[in-house]
Amino acid sequence: MATNGKVIITCAVTGAIHTPTMTPYLPITPDEITAAALGAAEAGASILHLHARNPENGKPDQSPEGFAKFLSRIKQNTNAVLNITTGGSPFMKVEERVLPAAQFKPEVASLNMGSMNFGLFHLADKYKTFKFDWEKPQLEASRDLVFRNSFKDIEYVLETCYDNGTRFEFECYDTSHLYNLAHFADRGLVKAPFFVQSVFGLLGGTGTHPEDVQHMKRTADRLFGSDYRWSVLGAGSSQLRIAAQAAALGGNVRVGIEDSIWAGKGKLAETNAEQVTLVRKIIEGMGLSVATPDEAREILSLKG
Numbered sequence: 001m002a003t004n005g006k007v008i009i010t011c012a013v014t015g016a017i018h019t020p021t022m023t024p025y026l027p028i029t030p031d032e033i034t035a036a037a038l039g040a041a042e043a044g045a046s047i048l049h050l051h052a053r054n055p056e057n058g059k060p061d062q063s064p065e066g067f068a069k070f071l072s073r074i075k076q077n078t079n080a081v082l083n084i085t086t087g088g089s090p091f092m093k094v095e096e097r098v099l100p101a102a103q104f105k106p107e108v109a110s111l112n113m114g115s116m117n118f119g120l121f122h123l124a125d126k127y128k129t130f131k132f133d134w135e136k137p138q139l140e141a142s143r144d145l146v147f148r149n150s151f152k153d154i155e156y157v158l159e160t161c162y163d164n165g166t167r168f169e170f171e172c173y174d175t176s177h178l179y180n181l182a183h184f185a186d187r188g189l190v191k192a193p194f195f196v197q198s199v200f201g202l203l204g205g206t207g208t209h210p211e212d213v214q215h216m217k218r219t220a221d222r223l224f225g226s227d228y229r230w231s232v233l234g235a236g237s238s239q240l241r242i243a244a245q246a247a248a249l250g251g252n253v254r255v256g257i258e259d260s261i262w263a264g265k266g267k268l269a270e271t272n273a274e275q276v277t278l279v280r281k282i283i284e285g286m287g288l289s290v291a292t293p294d295e296a297r298e299i300l301s302l303k304g
């Protein structure tokens with residue numbers, strides 16, 4: 001894992017999992033998403049993972065129009081790498097999910113490497129009332145939700161984005177997803193270095209125990225050797241612990257309110273920048289340093 005002591009921080013500023021009732025600090029409007037992204041970049045994030053939301057009620061919005069309301073403003077005000085989701089919301093079909101990346105041809109787009117149960121229903125139990133009427137039914141509907149990423153779906157995203165020079169943040173929620181990535185590498189449909197974003201703690205995927213992290217890394221080392229750049233995200237309260245373990249193992253990290261609403265035990269993160277600053281302190285405390293956007297481009301061989 002040749003990142004020469006440089007750690008890439010990705011910040012996922014809003015996502016499609018958390019809902020407005022869960023935290024008053026969830027960026028929803030184009031202005032809030034823009035400010036969150038620029039604040040995270042200022043704090044040290046070199047990659048910004050972006051989703052859009054309906055500004056009225058915070059519902060995930062995967063329309064190119066929704067992204068157009070903030071993308072150019074962010075691009076004009078930071079050198080950070082923009083990473084557009086093709087995961088959208090797990091309730092959406094791949095044809096809809098790929099549209100913004102296909103239209104805006106970003107340097108990076110996320111690509112989910114396998115189908116899985118995607119449990120969010122347990123989050124609903126914590127709240128008695130909800131701000132918006134879509135929240136509770138959607139969270140409870142996840143009891144029967146399969147986040148579909150068939151081999152055909154993955155091929156469809158690859159074919160749709162490949163000629164745009166877009167490279168991928170390969171979301172791997174379990175070691176089977178690493179084998180799916182190896183399958184596409186064997187077919188020459190993806191190009192090294194592979195930016196592997198291993199996801200820990202999503203109900204339906206792998207857990208957050210240090211052995212789960214070790215197992216994911218050992219498996220990726222065996223499958224990809226020096227052809228990959230490892231990054232991790234820990235869902236919920238595991239975020240900083242998973243990041244610390246991975247950074248110590250030479251990995252890169254992802255934080256952001258998409259993945260966790262917390263900034264330390266029982267404290268809601270008031271900004272994405274707050275989480276970036278917390279993880280940066282851990283990284284620099286270990287004697288490592290944070291990669292700049294251009295260093296991240298070099299490490300990941302991005303089109304720039």
Ligand SMILES: C[C@H](N)CC(=O)CC(=O)O
Nearest residue numbers: 085086087088110171199
């Ligand atoms: C666990 C994360 N929500 C994974 C994710 O960010 C998926 C995507 O946007 O494609």
Ligand SMILES: [Zn+2]
Nearest residue numbers: 015085087258
């Ligand atoms: Zn995402």
